[in-house]
Amino acid sequence: MKIIDILQQDKVTLSFEVFPPKKESSFESVQNAARVIAALRPDFISITYGAAASGNSRFTMKLADSIHRDFGSEVLPHLTCVNSSHEFVKDMIQSYKELGIDNIMTLRGDLPEDGNVTGDYQHASDLIQDIKSQGDFCIGGACYPEGHVESKNKAEDIKYLKLKVDSGCDFLTTQMFFDNNIFYNFLYRIREAGIQVPVLAGIMPITNASQLGRSVQLSGSNVPERFRAIVDYFGSSPAAMKQAGIIYASEQIVDLIANGIKHIHVYTMNHPDVAAAIMSNLSAILNN
Ligand code: FAD
Secondary structure, three states: OOHHHHHOOOOOEEEEEEOOOOOHHHHHHHHHHHHHHHHOOOOEEEEOOOOHHHOOHHHHHHHHHHHHHOOOOOEEEEEEOOOOOHHHHHHHHHHHHHHOOOEEEEEOOOOOOOOOOOOOOOOHHHHHHHHHOOOOOEEEEEEOOOOOOOOOOHHHHHHHHHHHHHOOOOEEEEOOOOOHHHHHHHHHHHHHOOOOOOEEEEEOOOOOHHHHHHHHHHHOOOOOHHHHHHHHHHOOOHHHHHHHHHHHHHHHHHHHHHOOOOEEEEOOOOOHHHHHHHHHHOHHHHOO
16 A cells, blocks of 8 residues: 555554665564564554665665564555666666565765765655656655755755756655744745645654764754653663653654644664554544
């Protein structure tokens, strides 16, 4: 089923994200985590794509196929295009078609260290046009409420986001954010710029203090004082930090839904317990 058809139903949607293992020997444990996450019945599960050099790119398809076929959840496998070729993408797309997977999350991927993009694609919009020409796929793309790190300013980023959507992107998922006002402001600006596709709000439950250093710094997301105080206070106590991080993310989601936001994507990162806690915190809200 196409994700755009799920998003167009008149209901709040909740989706989760998992990432593939780096080596075959870890596949089963990741698959088991995905099985438990799928049993929570999210609207779909996205599966990230490692940079080609990381060696785990082939596991994205294998994991997506298993979640789709064995666990019965709709899937959104990611595909990056930096340093990739038309031929490689054509093969991937053909394989997804054969597996009966209708959705692809299209990304450029992070630039190599020297900043030089080789291969057939410069931007995600090039990949979108290529995939659109090869079949009837539902296509997602990334967006950045605080601006992409390489962009000169937010206006320029939104100009290129419009180009991405006009290239055939059916919906957008945001980079993680911790301050909902940043998201509301972004939504207002992109709607004014004529971007009308559904936007999934990306929420990352921060469940240990070191995540603030790693993923959050990389994403460039602003960390509000309120959340910084939580990490300062509970960071050295793993169980308390986890609970506080889940509560913070749940509160963000409640506020989003109360303000009319219909689609929430949670970066659950192979943690079924985090996914289950979020689902449980929202059980009545999602059925409202
Ligand atoms: P693009 O849309 O190509 O944009 C990149 C930059 O180029 C932006 O600054 C944009 O403003 C600018 N730009 C776009 N088009 C043009 C143009 N025509 N001319 C000039 N400038 C332009 N990375 C992974 O490796 N694997 C993943 O699975 C993955 N999943 C992600 C999921 C989400 C929801 C998000 C938000 C990010 C994800 N990323 C992933 C990270 C992503 O690959 C990086 O943020 C990357 O740096 C940009 O990818 P993009 O698709 O947004 O690129």
